Amino acid sequence: MATTDGVVVEVSGLRKEYPPDIKAVDGVSFSIPRGKVFSLLGPNGAGKTTTVEILEGLRTPTSGQIRVLDVDAARDYSSIRKKVGVLPQNFEPFDLLTPLEAIAYWADLFGVPMTKKEVEGRLEQVGLIHRKSIMSKSLSGGEKRKLGIALSLVNSPELLFLDEPTTGLDPRARRDLWKLIEDTKKKGTTVVLTTHYLDEAEKLADDVAIMHKGKIIAQGSPGQLINKYGKKTAIVLVDAGSEGLKELSRRGISGVKDGNDVIVEVGDPSELRVMFAKLSSIDVRYKEMYTRRQTLEDVFLGLIGAKMEEGVLQE
Amino acid sequence: MNKILSDTISFGRQYLRTKVGAFFAFVFPILLIVLFGAVFTSGEGRGVSLPVQNLDSGPYSQMLIEILNQTGYFDISEISKNISISDYVSDKSLSLALCIPGDFSSNISSSLPATVQLYGDPTKSSYMVSMGVLSAAIDQMGYNVSGGAPIADIVQKSPGSKVLEPYDFLLPGFVGLTVMISAMYFMTATCAEHRSRGYFKLLATTTLKKSEWLTSKFLFNSAMLIASLLLTFAIAKVMFDLKAAITPTSLIFVVVGAFMFTSLGMLFGVIAKDPESASAVSNIVGFPMMFLAGSFWDLSAAPVYLQAISMAMPLTYLNNGLRDTMIYGNETSAAVNLAVVLALGVIFFVLASRLMSWKEK
DSSP: OOOOTTEEEEEEEEEEEETTTEEEEEEEEEEEETTOEEEEEOOTTSSHHHHHHHHTTSSOOSEEEEEETTEETTTOGGGTGGGEEEEOTTOOOOTTSOHHHHHHHHHHHTTOOOOHHHHHHHHHHTTOGGGTTSOGGGSOHHHHHHHHHHHHTTTOOSEEEEESTTTTOOHHHHHHHHHHHHHHHHTTOEEEEEESOHHHHHHHOSEEEEEETTEEEEEEOHHHHHHHHSOOEEEEETTOHHHHHHHHHHTTOOOEEETTEEEEEESSGGGHHHHHHHHHHSOOOOSOEEEEOOOHHHHHHHHHSSEEETTEEEO | OHHHHHHHHHHHHHHHHSHHHHIIIIIHHHHHHHHHHHHHOOTTBOOEEEEEEEOOOSHHHHHHHHHHHHTSSEEEEEOOTTSOHHHHHHHHTOSEEEEEOTTHHHHHHTTOOEEEEEEEOTTSHHHHHHHHHHHHHHHHHHHHHHTTOOOEEEEEEOSSSSOOOHHHHHHHHHHHHHHHIIIIIHHHHHHHHHHHTTHHHHHHTSSOOHHHHHHHHHHHHHHHHHHHHHHHHHHHHHHHOOOSOOOHHHHHHHHHHHHHHHHHHHHHHHHOOSHHHHHHHHHHHHHHHHHHTTSSSOOTTSBHHHHHHHHTOHHHHHHHHHHIIIIIOOHHHHHHHHHHHHHHHHHHHHHHHHHOOSSOO
């Protein structure tokens, strides 16, 4: 199997089994175009980390074909190691190295020695320059993760794996890391992002594969997934009640009652403005009007039948 | 009371579940009693080897040898009269040898002071015990010959040309022990920490190879241990006027020893999955090696099976080699021990490099 032009990762029929009969990854296939952010989304135990660790050359697959950067990942990984950056799950920095020392050390391990100025540039890039000389064990969770991303970027990789980079971080630290990932993508790096945060995948990913029990159960851009599996975008008229529904019906606008609210579905988000204008011109009494846009969370709920919090399905 | 009992049980449970706790509570004292008991038991041991050079042709030297034989403590052999006993002791790296001077019988007959010369390593337990047995034998001879009046003194002699003190003899054992502890314990713990904290997985994402990683640990250990040896030596020289010398061969021993124990530590690191297991594995192997590899005492009087175990311990060859070069100046014997240490190091290195995996199964 050869990757086609512009495809960085090509996976076909990937399986990883453990005795006696655990199927961690069960026949997964996908491809990742160059320069895109591809997200594997799913709850804990879905098989995301196993899949990416196989793509990182850290695990051996039971079967399947994997090509990464045009080489057979199961055989020739050493030839592309320099082109790949990895932030593993639960990344821990070396406690007794400062960020300055850690980045210089990591750059040497990739054979791309950096001057002190270059190292400081990397720390500036990830927002750690003010913490450059303290021991890594004293960094906060978010700072440690930033250092991890800085390490994964020392070799200016063509392909970057980020395995749950924001798990357990506070909202601000998450947003900081999102910015970093967006900046990395802008530089043309292909990013494989595993996450169990639906909003993260929706915000960052060009393409999302939802994994559950070792299989990919849905794949596409966030918009495509929402269009395919989610409900339509709707305008909600709060407390419009039966009277409101009747009035809309009289004007030829179809709606449904949800409690005392009236929901008007819009087939295409581009029709929203027109519908807003129509509704504003009708004399309907309501407390407020807002748009209910479907999210990946709704898609996930529809596909899996359960919500997910911190990677755990709320059955 | 229930709370105290419950807390006691809970604490005890947690303590014993830590492998380090269980090791020091149960395995360590058992190891000590078994090791010390085995080392000092006399039932199965063979006699202490005592080569004797008898330069005297009179009756009293024969009488002394006869009494020494009757003690059953010594296994006496003869050193030719034509060679220098000092060179003989050095060449054979002997920890014990006796010289009876040519005037021994004539001096006793003339009631003049007579002496015997005991060569060897005064830090060895066998040397001190042998000194006591020899002294008792001379006393007994005194009763037989003169009704109890002292007839001869024992003169302690050092091997080689230098006059060595007990701490000179201790130095090689301490150096060997330091090499083992620093390199092996450090490496086993490092491997366990790297695995439990995900550092190996992290390193596997770089272009660094396992053998390169191991080599860097070996280089660090070698440099650190040589610095440590030089510092220890300098302090001992200033404080105790040390006579034992750091020879070029002893520095090579430190480097090759660091290589061997770094590799062995990495091999143990394959077994140890976490820092607790690492400590247990290192201690289970390290403690017996400390006592049975001749760092503190020699095992010439120990049971035969214990001497066989000692020969299976890598530290034995490092200690023996360091003693050969630093005390006896016996470079031939040192080279043999160096070859063994190097060969073991290569075996451990190859095994460790192959068995250790940075990746997940």
